[in-house]
Amino acid sequence: MIRIVDLHKSFRSQKVLDGVNLEIEDGKTTVIIGRSGGGKSVLLKHIIGLLKPDSGQILVDDMDIVKLDDRELNEVRKKFGMLFQEGALFDSMNVAENVGFSLREHTKMKEDEIRAVVAEKLRAVGLAGIEEKMPSELSGGMRKRVALARAIAINPQIVLFDEPTTGLDPIMLEAINQLIIDTQRNFGLTCIVISHDVESIFKIGHKIAMLYEGKIIEYGTPEEIRRSTNPVLQQFLTGSIEGPIQVL
Amino acid sequence: MKRIAESLDNLGRSVLSGVEQMGGMLILLISALSWMLRPPLKLRNIIKQMEFVGVKSTFVVVLTGVFTGMVLALQSYHGFRLFSAESLVGSTVALSMTRELGPVLTSLMVTARAGSAMAAELGTMRVTEQIDALYVMAANPIKYLVVPRIAASVLMVPILTAISDFLGILGGYFVGVILLDINEGIFLDNIYKYVELEDIYNGLIKAAFFGLLLSVIGCYKGFNTRGGAEGVGMATTEAVVIASVSILVADYFLTAIMF
Numbered sequence: 001m002i003r004i005v006d007l008h009k010s011f012r013s014q015k016v017l018d019g020v021n022l023e024i025e026d027g028k029t030t031v032i033i034g035r036s037g038g039g040k041s042v043l044l045k046h047i048i049g050l051l052k053p054d055s056g057q058i059l060v061d062d063m064d065i066v067k068l069d070d071r072e073l074n075e076v077r078k079k080f081g082m083l084f085q086e087g088a089l090f091d092s093m094n095v096a097e098n099v100g101f102s103l104r105e106h107t108k109m110k111e112d113e114i115r116a117v118v119a120e121k122l123r124a125v126g127l128a129g130i131e132e133k134m135p136s137e138l139s140g141g142m143r144k145r146v147a148l149a150r151a152i153a154i155n156p157q158i159v160l161f162d163e164p165t166t167g168l169d170p171i172m173l174e175a176i177n178q179l180i181i182d183t184q185r186n187f188g189l190t191c192i193v194i195s196h197d198v199e200s201i202f203k204i205g206h207k208i209a210m211l212y213e214g215k216i217i218e219y220g221t222p223e224e225i226r227r228s229t230n231p232v233l234q235q236f237l238t239g240s241i242e243g244p245i246q247v248l
Numbered sequence: 249m250k251r252i253a254e255s256l257d258n259l260g261r262s263v264l265s266g267v268e269q270m271g272g273m274l275i276l277l278i279s280a281l282s283w284m285l286r287p288p289l290k291l292r293n294i295i296k297q298m299e300f301v302g303v304k305s306t307f308v309v310v311l312t313g314v315f316t317g318m319v320l321a322l323q324s325y326h327g328f329r330l331f332s333a334e335s336l337v338g339s340t341v342a343l344s345m346t347r348e349l350g351p352v353l354t355s356l357m358v359t360a361r362a363g364s365a366m367a368a369e370l371g372t373m374r375v376t377e378q379i380d381a382l383y384v385m386a387a388n389p390i391k392y393l394v395v396p397r398i399a400a401s402v403l404m405v406p407i408l409t410a411i412s413d414f415l416g417i418l419g420g421y422f423v424g425v426i427l428l429d430i431n432e433g434i435f436l437d438n439i440y441k442y443v444e445l446e447d448i449y450n451g452l453i454k455a456a457f458f459g460l461l462l463s464v465i466g467c468y469k470g471f472n473t474r475g476g477a478e479g480v481g482m483a484t485t486e487a488v489v490i491a492s493v494s495i496l497v498a499d500y501f502l503t504a505i506m507f
Contacts, residue, residue: 048383074388075386077383077385077386084377084380088377088381090381101385105387
């Protein structure tokens, strides 16, 4: 289980996280919603140790990752996979090298075994047979799917998704949502998804948390979130420019 | 009064920023050295970078070396002819190439070609989150990206310098002996007489140091790129400018110590 306790982070004078408390349930998908620039990605980067908080704890299986040194943190990171917003595929490597990267780095698997795992993961994301293509030859949706195959290649327990559907057409958006649902279910993963796409969050989330002004202001099941009377949350869900969130 | 205060403020900020950057480069270098000693060495990555920094820079270094030697022979011939010392053209070209022009011009060429590419490549990787992806996949980017570039530069710049030295002298020979009709025996004899082995290997040591400088600066600038395409452009330009100036400044101090 991942537990975030009283997390604070400021960049110069700007307070981004102001006492975040959140529990992520094992084997479920938790969606963190909030406005663009509201600190969602910053929170995600703290969960995987890419950023250090000013104060607070991030407990992964009861181990506070904030206190770990680089080597210990790397051991914890092997439990994680992450899908970055634009995929972050290594553009000097082809698809097979990208997907097999963690396997080559962290396992003693032979090349033909790695090739078999790569093919299996690419099949799981519906992209069988594109091993030799370079990232520059792929469309936006394909890049995200390859990135997902790379994220799950080493069979992580937890997968983080940073705005996985941003910039996709409605059909590809639906395909990626379905892929997240299937991947979570088939591999029994704990997923944390950052999103501000309202339709997607209700489809993929078992739990939804709203981050606003550096704090989690609502947390619950999709039904509870729908029924919430919190005006900030309701303004966000309805996309209204009138309400407590200052737009202009 | 206010204007003076503002100027002092700006000056202070620039000095602080410079010191901060030098500190950052030193930390990057120490970190790279510590990762260099931890197995497994990413030999495949190092060889790939050696090909990029070394093999692919050969053509431009060959051209620079040959023409520098040629123009040096031409200029020194006209100068020495004034007091009938044309026989010194060969040794002048050889000493200038091995001690100074070989290492400095080669390093500047490699900076322009490979140092800029290091900053641009790592900068692009930074802004497209590929460096974060390496961290997430528990692969240290310093070991994976910086160590091979530094190792390749320290190894390949001296080799390129040796090529440049040799071809520069050959260019000088072509102009001096073949075009300007200096006696071949005297030309070569003066080279043997005045050029010590020390001149050659001190030049190569300088080249290795310049390779270290240009790669650390290129990697640091790329690694710390912020913003999008504009940030990558700025990082690349700054890497080339800072590395070129640093090479010329370091050259003075190294020369003062070595010769």
